[in-house]
Amino acid sequence: xxxxxxxxxxxxxxxxxxxxxxxxxxxxxxxxxxxxxxxxxxxxxxxxxxxxxxxxxxxxxxxxxxxxxxxxxxxxxxxxxxxxxxxxxxxxxxxxxxxxxxxxxxxxxxxxxxxxxxxxxxxxxxxxxxxxxxxxxxxxxxxxxxxxxxxxxxxxxxxxxxxxxxxxxxxxxxxxxxxxxxxxxxxxxxxxxxxxxxxxxxxxxxxxxxxxxxxxxxxxxxxxxxxxxxxxxxxxxxxxxxxxxxxxxxxxxxxxxxxxxxxxxxxxxxxxxxxxxxxxxxxxxxxxxxxxxxxxxxxxxxxxxxxxxxxxxxxxxxxxxxxxxxxxxxxxxxxxxxxxxxxxxxxxxxxxxxxxxxxxxxxxxxxxxxxxxxxxxxxxxxxxxxxxxxxxxxxxxxxxxxxxxxxxxxxxxxxxxxxxxxxxxxxxxxxxxxxxxxxxxxxxxxxxxxxxxxxxxxxxxxxxxxxxx
Amino acid sequence: xxxxxxxxxxxxxxxxxxxxxxxxxxxxxxxxxxxxxxxxxxxxxxxxxxxxxxxxxxxxxxxxxxxxxxxxxxxxxxxxxxxxxxxxxxxxxxxxxxxxxxxxxxxxxxxxxxxxxxxxxxxxxxxxxxxxxxxxxxxxxxxxxxxxxxxxxxxxxxxxxxxxxxxxxxxxxxxxxxxxxxxxxxxxxxxxxxxxxxxxxxxxxxxxxxxxxxxxxxxxxxxxxxxxxxxxxxxxxxxxxxxxxxxxxxxxxxxxxxxxxxxxxxxxxxxxxxxxxxxxxxxxxxxxxxxxxxxxxxxxxxxxxxxxxxxxxxxxxxxxxxxxxxxxxxxxxxxxxxxxxxxxxxxxxxxxxxxxxxxxxxxxxxxxxxxxxxxxxxxxxxxxxxxxxxxxxxxxxxxxxxxxxxxxxxxxxxxxxxxxxxxxxxxxxxxxxxxxxxxxxxxxxxxxxxxxxxxxxxxxxxxxxxxxx
Numbered sequence: 001x002x003x004x005x006x007x008x009x010x011x012x013x014x015x016x017x018x019x020x021x022x023x024x025x026x027x028x029x030x031x032x033x034x035x036x037x038x039x040x041x042x043x044x045x046x047x048x049x050x051x052x053x054x055x056x057x058x059x060x061x062x063x064x065x066x067x068x069x070x071x072x073x074x075x076x077x078x079x080x081x082x083x084x085x086x087x088x089x090x091x092x093x094x095x096x097x098x099x100x101x102x103x104x105x106x107x108x109x110x111x112x113x114x115x116x117x118x119x120x121x122x123x124x125x126x127x128x129x130x131x132x133x134x135x136x137x138x139x140x141x142x143x144x145x146x147x148x149x150x151x152x153x154x155x156x157x158x159x160x161x162x163x164x165x166x167x168x169x170x171x172x173x174x175x176x177x178x179x180x181x182x183x184x185x186x187x188x189x190x191x192x193x194x195x196x197x198x199x200x201x202x203x204x205x206x207x208x209x210x211x212x213x214x215x216x217x218x219x220x221x222x223x224x225x226x227x228x229x230x231x232x233x234x235x236x237x238x239x240x241x242x243x244x245x246x247x248x249x250x251x252x253x254x255x256x257x258x259x260x261x262x263x264x265x266x267x268x269x270x271x272x273x274x275x276x277x278x279x280x281x282x283x284x285x286x287x288x289x290x291x292x293x294x295x296x297x298x299x300x301x302x303x304x305x306x307x308x309x310x311x312x313x314x315x316x317x318x319x320x321x322x323x324x325x326x327x328x329x330x331x332x333x334x335x336x337x338x339x340x341x342x343x344x345x346x347x348x349x350x351x352x353x354x355x356x357x358x359x360x361x362x363x364x365x366x367x368x369x370x371x372x373x374x375x376x377x378x379x380x381x382x383x384x385x386x387x388x389x390x391x392x393x394x395x396x397x398x399x400x401x402x403x404x405x406x407x408x409x410x411x412x413x414x415x416x417x418x419x420x421x422x423x424x425x426x427x428x429x430x431x432x433x434x435x436x437x438x439x440x441x442x443x444x445x446x447x448x449x450x451x452x453x454x455x456x457x458x459x460x461x462x463x464x465x466x467x468x469x
Numbered sequence: 470x471x472x473x474x475x476x477x478x479x480x481x482x483x484x485x486x487x488x489x490x491x492x493x494x495x496x497x498x499x500x501x502x503x504x505x506x507x508x509x510x511x512x513x514x515x516x517x518x519x520x521x522x523x524x525x526x527x528x529x530x531x532x533x534x535x536x537x538x539x540x541x542x543x544x545x546x547x548x549x550x551x552x553x554x555x556x557x558x559x560x561x562x563x564x565x566x567x568x569x570x571x572x573x574x575x576x577x578x579x580x581x582x583x584x585x586x587x588x589x590x591x592x593x594x595x596x597x598x599x600x601x602x603x604x605x606x607x608x609x610x611x612x613x614x615x616x617x618x619x620x621x622x623x624x625x626x627x628x629x630x631x632x633x634x635x636x637x638x639x640x641x642x643x644x645x646x647x648x649x650x651x652x653x654x655x656x657x658x659x660x661x662x663x664x665x666x667x668x669x670x671x672x673x674x675x676x677x678x679x680x681x682x683x684x685x686x687x688x689x690x691x692x693x694x695x696x697x698x699x700x701x702x703x704x705x706x707x708x709x710x711x712x713x714x715x716x717x718x719x720x721x722x723x724x725x726x727x728x729x730x731x732x733x734x735x736x737x738x739x740x741x742x743x744x745x746x747x748x749x750x751x752x753x754x755x756x757x758x759x760x761x762x763x764x765x766x767x768x769x770x771x772x773x774x775x776x777x778x779x780x781x782x783x784x785x786x787x788x789x790x791x792x793x794x795x796x797x798x799x800x801x802x803x804x805x806x807x808x809x810x811x812x813x814x815x816x817x818x819x820x821x822x823x824x825x826x827x828x829x830x831x832x833x834x835x836x837x838x839x840x841x842x843x844x845x846x847x848x849x850x851x852x853x854x855x856x857x858x859x860x861x862x863x864x865x866x867x868x869x870x871x872x873x874x875x876x877x878x879x880x881x882x883x884x885x886x887x888x889x890x891x892x893x894x895x896x897x898x899x900x901x902x903x904x905x906x907x908x909x910x911x912x913x914x915x916x917x918x919x920x921x922x923x924x925x926x927x928x929x930x931x932x933x934x935x936x937x938x
Contacts, residue, residue, distance in 0.1 A: 198664060335805070344760055
């Protein structure tokens, strides 16, 4: 339930993709393979785009994740593309270092997100990387700039041509993982709380999925305003972490009725409710608003039940979809807002303003993305599963770093950063996780270990997959 | 279409009213009549409330407007009440000087406003006056304080017992008329623009009925924010006035499609739309919002068509009532809010905060209520008509000043304040107005002249009654 949201802006990636798969280009030399993924990647032998390209561009290859059809985790495949993406005026070529996973990517995989074009297509709404080339008319980016990128899709690959206006300079001291974790979650949380929500001191906010990407961002942003009370839902194993992160009242939605819990503490209700769930939870949220309260709905996570599209869950969500009459709003003095960054195409100025404020807060140490785990491109299925099964605390990240050979043999990878991770603990964790998921096990592919996890040393209980409410 | 809104808080007036009409009280001496309205008032000989009252309280009388049943302008009658209202703890007794008319009063008269108890009942949501007595536990008001009052109803009378927390001190230099014009319109406009609307520099706002009470307040408040563009609808005869008041683009809704006019200037749409109309206009407003735009609906003026309840207009309004699904809000990145001060009972703190800011702006000369006209209690029918037929520019006010005998003989009253009004011009105006309203003429009562009008010297064209859209 983390990262229910999506990025903005569009088009470029489509063009780029077409660029890499021309059917009628003259044959070129068989490409050399840079950073070849060998075993794991399915080397899709697409002919190189050759139009007006120098010989080295013709032989340029890069790895890309491609959604090949709607369905389960295995529908996203790693392929090798050929031909350097051509830059249009205003664009830059980014060598991607890390990518963020978002809830909309999970929806998209099931065919539930209309901002992603039909497969085959490269998903991915945010990434970080280094500018490798700049197109004409680009004045504010140069080769070597470290940037984070927000795009409608197309960023889960090693190189991406994107409008320079969709890039933001990475501030000093921010890692590529953090930079890939920031745009979608923080812009979403920021615009919901400070534009629609108009959050002010002494107010109260309900953050569902407080351990998810948006949830953590929203909690941190709430704490930048004086005396804001944050109610956060999460399974109890995550309560310590979210409380440390700023949640005032952590609520276990699996064992308690969150409406009752909120009413016990705040009988009049709440000022702002962020609702990523949809369906009947939106009704509950509306009734839980104070006068002048704002309900901001930004997803339909309740639609996601299981790895593949669950028609019953989708139908149920539609059936329970919240609809409101203006006279009811008037009599309640309430506000209902919808937000999705994926539909904010072209609102470059709004997004830049939000990003600028967020980066200022980062520099002041007031917000900081929390990385749950980082996975290789080959592990995208497991990364998606971790997020969809709500086992993450914070952001799930993909890295474009090549996967070492030894890790491909089902060994846990070298935990190469931060404090040393205890492999034994991790193995135990994974054993439990696997035990808890027997039903899903049959369509499991080879289980890969995450590259590194920013977990605490103490063993965290794994939580069962969230029940659809 | 002005003043679509209503006041907050409640109860007291009911108690007070019951206090003045006890059926089983011991008979007392026939009351002396203070400021007796004689001719115009229908002296309702209600026995005085005598419980625990000193003899002078038993003989205390005051004039009150009473809604005697739902219907036309003649349903509000002037009566004489007997017995000084008893004060409960926390209440003050206010000697009322002036009262504001609001759109909700017009709705209430037709039985379309559920915040007014059933007739017989004294309407009136706002007034100004002087504190004449303070109840127990009142620490922040004293006898002699000049105050404005906001109450759910019950203020259209010479004295009113109200909670001290519903009163606000009148700042230096503000007249009783201005003070009676301020609370409902300015709090409504303020909370819509700055709480739900989150108005910021460079944004664009559509203000319907820009010459009405809320419209003028909203325009003035918009101008306190840098570079806000105000689109204001009004009939063309009012354009000069509203443009002087701050409207950037005045639109004659009777001759032009306001949606088209807005799109010509602001093709992407608007940031904030204040919608007092309801029905199909709410749909238009929704479609006219920019991404991140806020539609704030605060009335159903389209329901009012004619003096008495028009079932077709009501049904049409219900039929066209706007209803919205959350998925549509999400895909549009839009917000729909409902506001009505009349349903904000008990939100004393919110209201006090808003009032405090508004009074600061008043002291800085940034906002100032515009009085359209002031009428005697006896003239309440004509005052309501002026407002309902959209012939006002600014606020319509009732004064409790006794009506001089000569004015009761259908003579225009002495224009006793501000620049001298040209009676000849006014007579011409009234002639025109009457010509334009022949159909309604049959249920006209004796036509009274307004006490004074703050009109400019140049003759204003009267506009025909707004057509229901």
